[in-house]
Amino acid sequence: MASSSSSSSSLKFTVRRCQPQLVPPAILTPHEVKPLSDIDDQDGLRVHLPMIHIYKKQASMAEKDPVQVIRQALSQTLVFYYPFAGRLREGPNRKLMVDCTGEGVMFIEADADVTFDQLGDSLQPPFPCFHELLYDVPATQQITNTPLLLVQVTRLKCGGFIFAIAFNHTMCDGPGYEQFMSAWAEMARGATKPSIAPVWRRELLMARDPPRITCKHREFEQIQDMLPSSNQNMVQRSFFFGPLDIAALRRLIPQHQHCTTFDLITACLWRCRTKALQIEADEDVRMMCIVNARGRFNPPLPVGYYGNAFAYPAAVTTAGKLCRNPFGYAVELINKVKGEMTEEYLQSVADLMVIKGRCLFTTVRSYIVSHLARFNLRQVDFGWGDAVYGGVAQAGVGSFLGVSYFCSAKNGKGEEGIIFPICLPAEAMERFAEEFNHMLGNKSQPQCLPCNNKYFMK
Known part of the structure; x- marks a missing residue:
């Protein structure tokens, strides 16, 4: 042992x-x-x-x-x-x-x-x-x-x-x-x-025969980054959205604007993260939203299908437009890009994979969010009841750290909400926390822990 x-x-x-x-x-x-x-x-x-x-x-x-x-x-x-x-x-x-x-x-x-x-x-x-x-x-x-x-x-x-x-x-x-x-x-x-x-x-x-790309896939655009990326001096931190926080965000958009809780949280994170990283105003930034395609097929994918059945269409704008426009601008971009997910869109992704050699998504100035909270993984019960926490262990996927997963959780007050980890350079994390708390009108800030997990970072 x-x-x-x-x-x-x-x-x-x-x-x-x-x-x-x-x-x-x-x-x-x-x-x-x-x-x-x-x-x-x-x-x-x-x-x-x-x-x-x-x-x-x-x-x-x-x-x-x-x-x-x-x-x-x-x-x-x-x-x-x-x-x-x-x-x-x-x-x-x-x-x-x-x-x-x-x-x-x-x-x-x-x-x-x-x-x-x-x-x-x-x-x-x-x-x-x-x-x-x-x-x-x-x-x-x-x-x-x-x-x-x-x-x-x-x-x-x-x-x-x-x-x-x-x-x-x-x-x-x-x-x-x-x-x-x-x-x-x-x-x-x-x-x-x-x-x-x-x-x-x-x-x-599977891809069609012959494969043909029929949709625009900005999540797979090849972009040259002038600045070399580095995972050095990165920290991770978790933030919590409770019902009052969601209400605070909803007050920042017009009453007639339709959106989901996911749209609000995602738009908030995108803006705060972009400001924290101090990206040049004329540079494009991407927010890729994981969208489940199971119910978007006709007929739907069979019940019990456990393979990957999602895409991550990208909302793209400049850092300047994202940060200077009213908050509703970012919310609308998120809401609109989710609507791009159709059966044809996912089929086009499958075809693109075959045509372009199963390429990686765009990583330059990109951020990906995945809404795992809807599955409530705390309810996986092996006989000991619900889990105190059930979800991802860290932010990121593989070596790409620009992924946040929304998981259901309770805060210290026992309130149900959504927790998400995010990974940023140390200096940017402080700016993110300030911007995040400013948007929500919060004063408290959660503990910052170093991103030093050898299992995860390899």
């Missing part, structure tokens, strides 16, 4: 880990090769996305060991989601496919000498000790020929536990992750099969 210590400015604890083990499906599963869709295997999704779920002690589960319950349920769940137990292979033209070998996923059992209460303010992203809660198993960071899931369950001294997972993003998106986790939790609570049967059907999002 390995042992290591972790500490932040206010927290020190030791984690003792057992050797990582492969957990295969509980019974033999089909051995076949399944191609991913042309939405799945784009460059921007070839990453392992870390997530975390934190659970309190439950008196009714005192005789149960969360490690054993979750490991056994995982083995049973993989019978139905057996592609996760396989390995990705890359074929001609960078085409990814799953070799359903049944080898299994990587699982780590661990114990931490810390209680839930001692964790205190660490129960929100960025988690300063995350590399202790999800061990960076050597060779699992690559995309092909490695386990598609890395799981660590860490028991706490008080009887609670922390469930951390990194999943290969080419296999599923937010709705797909929620579906898989819900099935896993159902099995842990005694079900014999998932209530929603998983559907593969990746051929539904």
Whole structure:
């Protein structure tokens, strides 16, 4: 059993880990090769996305060991989601496919000498000790020929536990992750099969023959950045939107202007971040909004489809226009770009991937937001009730740190709202916090934690 210590400015604890083990499906599963869709295997999704779920002690589960319950349920769940137990292979033209070998996923059992209460303010992203809660198993960071899931369950001294997972993003998106986790939790609570049967059907999002780009995709424009980018001196910080904050933003736009809570939050972050980075007024800035396409198909994608089924159309304007126009200008840009998502738009993205070699999205002066709060990952219940926190572990995706995920959370007052992590250079973070609090009329500022996670930053 390995042992290591972790500490932040206010927290020190030791984690003792057992050797990582492969957990295969509980019974033999089909051995076949399944191609991913042309939405799945784009460059921007070839990453392992870390997530975390934190659970309190439950008196009714005192005789149960969360490690054993979750490991056994995982083995049973993989019978139905057996592609996760396989390995990705890359074929001609960078085409990814799953070799359903049944080898299994990587699982780590661990114990931490810390209680839930001692964790205190660490129960929100960025988690300063995350590399202790999800061990960076050597060779699992690559995309092909490695386990598609890395799981660590860490028991706490008080009887609670922390469930951390990194999943290969080419296999599923937010709705797909929620579906898989819900099935896993159902099995842990005694079900014999998932209530929603998983559907593969990746051929539904393959490129046409011949492929043809029919929409404008500003999220994939190739732009030269005159300034070299660097991830040095970056800090992460979480911010919370409660009902009063949303109301404050809504007062900044005309009463007749239609918008959603997502539009308001996204427009607010885009403006604050652009001002914080002090981008030149005539430079273009991009806000890419993750939009789920499942219900935008006719007929809709089948219930149970757990592959990637989204695009991120880009709202583009100059930094000067974004920051100098009334707030409603940014809100309208966000609302409008979401409307671009249609079945044809996603099909055009699939075709673009084949034509342009599965290219990466535009990273220059770009920001991406994903609304995971609508899935409420805190409700994944392995038998210990809802999680105290369930969602992303950090901002960013892979080496691109300009991604924020909205997750449902409660603040210190017990108010329900949305929390999001953001990563910026240290000086820009201070400017962001000032601008953010100014827009909301807030005085308080959350703690700033360094972005020093070796697992995440590699």
